[in-house]
Amino acid sequence: MACETYFRSALKERGLRVTKQRELVLAALHEATQPETAEQIYREVSALDPGVDLSTVYRTLALLQELRLVSGVESADGEGRFELVSLHGPHLHLLCQSCGRLEGVAPSEAREFVDKMRSTFGFEVQVEQMVVPGLCQECRARGDVPQPPWARVAE
């Protein structure tokens, strides 16, 4: 709700336009209960307006990401998924390289890291877009992937 209003004003501020297509994509994202693919969103939008093109969905998602209303994660099957930041609050993701499981983590857990990047490199991390690769507990226990001799040398 607040989201639509913010979207509209953010668009105006930047001289961009409020279009039916953009509002449909945002609305579809509100219905989602978990991260959805562009294709899924496209289908939902198409149900309400069959004329909307898939590329428009992609473009709108990219825009919403720029405005930081939406976060996109590259899940394990190689398909990007998108979710409304306002829905579960901002969070980052842990992506298991072995089983593909995606785990949400509160940004507070990354606070030290984020602060360090800012103070040391002047780099402002966008936590809610962060996807951290690694191995989850289960896969690690299964001993899925080796540690090459130099993997941890420089720490």
Place this chain on the structure above:
Amino acid sequence: MACETYFRSALKERGLRVTKQRELVLAALHEATQPETAEQIYREVSALDPGVDLSTVYRTLALLQELRLVSGVESADGEGRFELVSLHGPHLHLLCQSCGRLEGVAPSEAREFVDKMRSTFGFEVQVEQMVVPGLCQECRARGDVPQPPWARVAE
């Protein structure tokens, strides 16, 4: 050097095979002075053996990533780039969402974060594959991207 030997033994350990194609890809990566695209590697490999297919290069790069000999970063132009971990030692990358600049960071800077993910979630972060999205100093100074009201709420 050590890298080839490790590669061979890691393959054998897993019942995989040492092939000419795989050795050519690894050799090409050794020549590189900076992260290269699959296409670039493909061209170098083709120079020595024109029969090698691009998809084989991709498959080998994926394998080398699994073995953690190679790290892949998605650079700003949308093309994946690959580099030998043993060359500059393991490091993570900061990727500016505005200008696309890629900055290398020592894994020690992420140590606290990595440790916290391990102790809290049992998740073993693969630092050298990590690509952190955000805004670099310059782009931030230019005030490129807005901060929506809820972007930092939950911290």
Place this chain on the structure above:
DNA sequence: AGTATTATTGCGTCTAATTGCAATAAGGAG
């Protein structure tokens, strides 16, 4: 409301990367 400006759309096309499959070749056993 009517008009001018220009952001946006839909469409067609293109590219990076992945995948299924039949043919090939690595490497262990005899």
Place this chain on the structure above:
DNA sequence: CTCCTTATTGCAATTAGACGCAATAATACT
């Protein structure tokens, strides 16, 4: 060295997503 098993390859086809462009439509202005 030869045979056998099966991992790997090349090839062709497919997919997710990006892009250029002419047509369309959202604003601002009168």
